Amino acid sequence: MAAGCGSGRHPETPVSTAGVRRGGEIAASIRAEPRSFNRFVARDTGTALFGHLTQARLVRVNQATQELEPWLAESWTTSADGLRATLKLRRDAVFSDGHPFTADDVVFSFDAAYDGRAATVMNDTLRVSGQKLSVVAIDPQTVEVVFPAPFAPGVRLLDSLPILAKHKLDATLKAGTFANAWGLSTPPSDIVGLGPFVLAQYVPGQRIVFDRNPLYFRKAADGTALPYLDRITVEVVPDPNADILRLDAGQLDTTVSEIAPEAYAPLKRTADAGRVKLLDLGVAYNADGLWFNLKAGALGNDSRAAWLQRDELRRAISMAVDRQVFADTVFLGAGVPVYGPETPANKQWYWDGPKTPHDPAGARQLLASIGLADRDNDGVLEDSHNQPARFTLITQKGRPNRERAAVVLRDELRKIGLIVDAVPLEAGALIERFLSAKYEAIYFNADKTDLDPASSPEYWLSSGGAHVWNIAEKTPATEWERRIDALMAQQIASPDRAERKRIYDEMQKIFSEHLPIVYFAAPRIYVVASTRLANLTPGVLPPQLLWSADTLAVTR
Amino acid sequence: MGAYLARRLAFAAFLVVAVSSGSLILTRLAPGDYVTESMGIDARRETIEEARARYGLNKSIGAQYRDWVVAAAHLDLGRSLLYDRPVKDLIPERAANTAILAMTALAVATLVGLPLGIVTGSRRGGILPYVIRSTSLVLISMPPLLTSLFLIFLAARTGWLPIAGMRSAFVPEGGATLDLVRHLVVPAAAIGLPLAAMLERLQAQAMTEVVGEPFVLAAFARGVPRSRVVWRDALKPALKPVASVYGLMVGTLLSGSFAVEVITAWPGLGRLMLDALRARDVYLVTGCAGAGAIFLAFGTLLSDLALALVDPRARE
Numbered sequence: 001m002a003a004g005c006g007s008g009r010h011p012e013t014p015v016s017t018a019g020v021r022r023g024g025e026i027a028a029s030i031r032a033e034p035r036s037f038n039r040f041v042a043r044d045t046g047t048a049l050f051g052h053l054t055q056a057r058l059v060r061v062n063q064a065t066q067e068l069e070p071w072l073a074e075s076w077t078t079s080a081d082g083l084r085a086t087l088k089l090r091r092d093a094v095f096s097d098g099h100p101f102t103a104d105d106v107v108f109s110f111d112a113a114y115d116g117r118a119a120t121v122m123n124d125t126l127r128v129s130g131q132k133l134s135v136v137a138i139d140p141q142t143v144e145v146v147f148p149a150p151f152a153p154g155v156r157l158l159d160s161l162p163i164l165a166k167h168k169l170d171a172t173l174k175a176g177t178f179a180n181a182w183g184l185s186t187p188p189s190d191i192v193g194l195g196p197f198v199l200a201q202y203v204p205g206q207r208i209v210f211d212r213n214p215l216y217f218r219k220a221a222d223g224t225a226l227p228y229l230d231r232i233t234v235e236v237v238p239d240p241n242a243d244i245l246r247l248d249a250g251q252l253d254t255t256v257s258e259i260a261p262e263a264y265a266p267l268k269r270t271a272d273a274g275r276v277k278l279l280d281l282g283v284a285y286n287a288d289g290l291w292f293n294l295k296a297g298a299l300g301n302d303s304r305a306a307w308l309q310r311d312e313l314r315r316a317i318s319m320a321v322d323r324q325v326f327a328d329t330v331f332l333g334a335g336v337p338v339y340g341p342e343t344p345a346n347k348q349w350y351w352d353g354p355k356t357p358h359d360p361a362g363a364r365q366l367l368a369s370i371g372l373a374d375r376d377n378d379g380v381l382e383d384s385h386n387q388p389a390r391f392t393l394i395t396q397k398g399r400p401n402r403e404r405a406a407v408v409l410r411d412e413l414r415k416i417g418l419i420v421d422a423v424p425l426e427a428g429a430l431i432e433r434f435l436s437a438k439y440e441a442i443y444f445n446a447d448k449t450d451l452d453p454a455s456s457p458e459y460w461l462s463s464g465g466a467h468v469w470n471i472a473e474k475t476p477a478t479e480w481e482r483r484i485d486a487l488m489a490q491q492i493a494s495p496d497r498a499e500r501k502r503i504y505d506e507m508q509k510i511f512s513e514h515l516p517i518v519y520f521a522a523p524r525i526y527v528v529a530s531t532r533l534a535n536l537t538p539g540v541l542p543p544q545l546l547w548s549a550d551t552l553a554v555t556r
Numbered sequence: 557m558g559a560y561l562a563r564r565l566a567f568a569a570f571l572v573v574a575v576s577s578g579s580l581i582l583t584r585l586a587p588g589d590y591v592t593e594s595m596g597i598d599a600r601r602e603t604i605e606e607a608r609a610r611y612g613l614n615k616s617i618g619a620q621y622r623d624w625v626v627a628a629a630h631l632d633l634g635r636s637l638l639y640d641r642p643v644k645d646l647i648p649e650r651a652a653n654t655a656i657l658a659m660t661a662l663a664v665a666t667l668v669g670l671p672l673g674i675v676t677g678s679r680r681g682g683i684l685p686y687v688i689r690s691t692s693l694v695l696i697s698m699p700p701l702l703t704s705l706f707l708i709f710l711a712a713r714t715g716w717l718p719i720a721g722m723r724s725a726f727v728p729e730g731g732a733t734l735d736l737v738r739h740l741v742v743p744a745a746a747i748g749l750p751l752a753a754m755l756e757r758l759q760a761q762a763m764t765e766v767v768g769e770p771f772v773l774a775a776f777a778r779g780v781p782r783s784r785v786v787w788r789d790a791l792k793p794a795l796k797p798v799a800s801v802y803g804l805m806v807g808t809l810l811s812g813s814f815a816v817e818v819i820t821a822w823p824g825l826g827r828l829m830l831d832a833l834r835a836r837d838v839y840l841v842t843g844c845a846g847a848g849a850i851f852l853a854f855g856t857l858l859s860d861l862a863l864a865l866v867d868p869r870a871r872e
Binding site: 032033035036042043044116117119121123124179180183184185201203204205206207209233235236237238239241242245246248249251425426427428429430431432433434435444445446447458459465466468471472 | 587590592595596601607638649653708720819828834835
């Protein structure tokens, strides 16, 4: 290893201390309580928030700047080939029960993440080219992480791994019961972490109370021990209307996630009256999209397979939908048109390619090229077997954005003679249909893991589990997918950022030509905060305000 | 009376078993499960299968039902996948919360609805019966969902009462009981006021009929004071229709205050059931449905007993 190559010591974003004081408490709301206190086995919003507040990672992606920052690792070096990273751990970090934090805890956390018996949610994401990272404790304050293949984002990947306390959980891992450790019935005193807060109280169905961790390692620029707040109470409020009223009445300071489009208007009035602050964080990083089942033979002997799996159909749909109307209707005016897998919010990796025009006549021509024409002049297209051009679009029930989107798509596509049967399904039923490839088209989310495309191989690679239009292909089904696979491999391995951008632009261009997923619009993200909340450094991803809970404060 | 009670209890037991079994089978038959629900669309097939095996969701419906029946016979209702706790521990906690809310709402409904029904049913004219009748009609027309939203809005605007939840995070001045009472006002009123209106209407109609009966008219003719006739002689027969629905109301309240619990964030059985259904937590859904059936059976039993008490012919 060439010591000193790569990153060296990284700057940490300074913590503002102006106008804030230590102390005080805030209340936030969440729609549903966490599924576990073990971040390794659940990925829901509540469990993720619990991880943010009570655990810490080796490095942190600053959600406001998207820059990588030292966290439990105060510095690191990478070898010339980029395969090895040596991380120096902080000496002043201790768990909330006073136990010292060492390299053994890091190795243990990796072991837990890869434990097959626990089926952890990190098992898939914490891999490079499908293989595990290997981690060795060099000494109590140094760990070496070895990547199985060149991986351009490098240690950025470690942002997804909370470091757990080996002295508390080692026995469960050895006994094969790690998946059941730190369930919701665990007494708060048994749960320890390196994060800014500790679990103080959990009342099922009502609230989770987090108290300040007095042993937290981080300090403000003026030497004040963080976190500033003494307590964060997270109230479980299942009904969004009650959320709005509680914010209005001053009984809540913020919500854990962004507000729904439906809540914008009432909260804007409250903000105009000076009772809350409404923050516009810009366009979301991810957008929902429409994709067809492109698995070979998925439609059996259905004659519609001849046109349902064609590129021309998806391109025609892309042209037929007025994206501005879509954005305005689905997100109630708080959305922007998008044309590909990256939204303009991802400034580093967004490809500003040609925008598909709204062109219903052009869409009809494209459909005619694959044999779809209105043969009996009834306004509905028919295929070469004289069957109506009709397909079923499933989407998630209970998500107003998705239900509205399905309705807009149905109406817009009706204008070019396509009949869409929009069917909202419960999430579990929809995912089951997706996994068993028993669907024609879906409108749902196919989120990428991180803003850096190298972190989303499952989405881009034809063998990936999130390659949603045709999951886990044994070999690329099409030439363009083979080309994307090759480009992705280069993009992941290249150490040159400009080269990676060039490659990724090419990948997005190929994507735009074949449109395996048709994207229409992304929402703008708004969060709400009480007027007394200070030191806000919002990020676009949830939890938008509480991701930096250690520096959050209330005004003097 | 003993045989009658035994018959009713046997029916109640059948109801609970049938509802629980049906819930388990239906939850399993519906596409998707707890694992697909919690792992999302981008989880690998192998990871999903590993998780299914861990939760026992890879068994056939028949095998899972058989295992559940055997365990339930030993009073083990399974472990909630969502909360990782035994279902038999979770249900009583939440059922107690629902019972507190339901009984308070019922008390409000009874104390308000019955006397007002007697007043409106025993008087032919006047402003007071008119006002009561009109208010009742408005309250009956308002579903509890709207009533609770309106009351929450009122609480938010005035700041007099907590908007949601069952208790404050930390016991405030005045103690835990006062804190609970303050939190109860909005959800109990949301459920109780429409019920009070319904009781008022039922009681008024029954009272009007009884007041026209010959034995009441005879009492009036003998010069017995009106209030004495109404409250002593006419009341018991006039309670019969109310008694026949009262128990059912209890059962329905205990098993079905879902909407109000969700809106007011009351941590009761309804919300637990909703969370379990959303997460496809098969054992918890089964447990909640069974608990709901127990409440309903209890209500029906209560209703039958009350009716048997005021009308001995019902025992036959």
